[in-house]
Amino acid sequence: MNRYLPVARQHFLAALASTSVVVKAISALVVLLYLLSWAVDTPYALGVTPGYLFPPNFWVWTLVTHGVVEQHVWGVAANVGTVMACGRLLEPLWGALELLIFFAVVNVSAGLLAGFSYLLTYVATFDLDFLFAVRVHGAAGFLGGVLVALKQTMGDTTVLRVPQVRLKAAPALVLLFLALLRLSGLLDSSAPLASYSYGALSGWVYLRFYQRHSRGRGDMSDHFAFASFFPEAVQPAVGLLAGLVHSALVKMKVCRKMVKRYDVGAPSSITISLPGTDPQDAERRRQLALKALNERLKRVEDQSAWPSMDDEEDDDDDEVRTDTQPLLPGGREPSSTPRTHPESSIISFEDAPSRS
Template identity: 85%
Template sequence: MNRYLPVARQHFLAALASTSVVVKTISAVVVLLYLLAWAVDTSYALGVTPGYLFPPNFWVWTLVTHGLVEQHVWGVAASVGTVMACGRLLEPLWGALELLIFFAVVNVSAGVLAGLSYLLTYVATFDLDFLFAVRIYGAAGFLGGVLVALKQTMGDTTVLRVPQVRLKAAPALVLLLLALLRLSGLLDSCAPLAAYSYGALSGWVYLRFYQRHSRGRGDMSDHFAFASFFPEAVQPAVGLLAGLVHAALVKIKVCRKMVKRYDVGAPSSITISLPGTDPQDAERRRQLALKALNERLKRVEDQSAWPSMDDEEEDDDDEVRTDSQPLLPGGHDTSSSAQRTSRGPSGASLSSTSPSSASQSGGTASPSGVQHPESSIITFEDASSRS
């Protein structure tokens, strides 16, 4: 274990040095508040308490600070790791300012929605513990928003190979893990589960409808639909319900309706584009297609057996030796036995050899004294001219 700690520390310092001021500042504040928690109850003063969030107390500053408060060292590691992942994966695509806006939107939205949920629970049960005994703090809400953003940009990336888990399934898997931890008693409160759920939801709403980029606002692509976060068996039902909710939100002008845009001034032809079809998404799909094509070509090349140059040269030599051998044992070609017919006054006439001449030609001896067998090839002789 001691052998890997210096390597991990070196990689962490290198990653921290390559990040922006926003990432470094958030990480430093998380560490400082953790050290301060040894002397002061930071979860009470800076965390969201549902009874103090709403009037008459109205502790609104806790909506900004609750995502930076940690009480345990593993919480500090999770918080700093989440921020570092944003700096390495999302900040090059968005920029430091957009990352800071996303951090603020997710944390504030998660704090408001979680506090409102506990307030409604108190209205239903009249239990004051849901108002004043609950503390909402930590990086759970921001972690949910970050996983949703990574699903949007790197959804096809494989996280685990055995079993094969892709990044697009990470938000649902982490939610299931937190639910199991709560049911098993390892989590003493439902606050992390609620904060994570609302953080993921608020991050999706912001990225889906409100984030500004080069092609306009939001991401209305099919792979980032709300139903894509659920298993395929329930996606049709979830998609229908999400469509009804979206239609209702469009009527009250909370969300905008998806529209098509036509670029008539394009130089070649009409270009049809949908909001959210970012060039980065197209580049990601192109890289995946090229990778699949290269793997298929490599597989075909491995299965093909290419002949060697030596085998081709031996085949050429055999063909040359075969062509140079005579067709008949006597060394004469069959073409030499054919003779042109004489042309008389009445025209050219052909006559086949008589049996006697065929037998004579078959029994003729070669100059070397070897008698060749009788040939079955028909020869032509000059016909006698008629007077």
């Protein structure tokens, strides 16, 4: 084990050095607040406590700080790893500023929605623990948003081969995993589950309707619809319900109506472009598809290899040897006269008699 620690540290430092200032600053802040938690109760001061978030206390700064507060080493590793993965996979497509905006939107929304849900739970149960004993903090909310963004940009990437799991199924699988941990009692609080759920939801809403890019706002493609996060058996029902909610939000002018653009003047056949599809994203997918096609063609060529030129020359030599006639008995070679066709044994030609 000690053998691999220097190698892992070297790879980690190399990956961190290649990231932007935003990723380095967030990672350093996570580590700094973790060290500070040894002396100060940082989840209480910087985490979201539902009873203190809303008036009369109104601790609004916790909406910004709760995403970088960790109490355990594995939490620090998960938080820094999530931020670095986002910097390696999403920042080249978005840019550092858009990454920072996404980080802020997801964390603020997850903290606000989680605090509001616990407030509603208190109203229904009158249990003060839901207001003052719950601490919402950590990387769960941002992890949900990052997995949703990865589903949008590279959802067809295979994460596990046996069983085959694609990246587009990761948000639902992680949600199921956290729910099982909570039901089994391994999670002592429902705050990570709530934070992850609201982080994934807020990330999807932002990417679906509000993210600005070179071709407009949002991503209204079918593969990124809300129903695509659910199993195929329930997707029609979820799609119908999501369509009703979206229509109501459009009438309230909270969301915009889905619009498809048709490029009739294209040099090729009619092309359909959906607003929200980034050209860099499309180019990335084309490169992945081309790589997969080249690998498949290479496997086919390896299975059915063509004969080489040496094999063809050997075949020609064999044909020449079969054309030559064998020696006659006694060592005599056959005459050099051309071989007659079968017809020559039936029809003979003689000289005409001379006239006297």
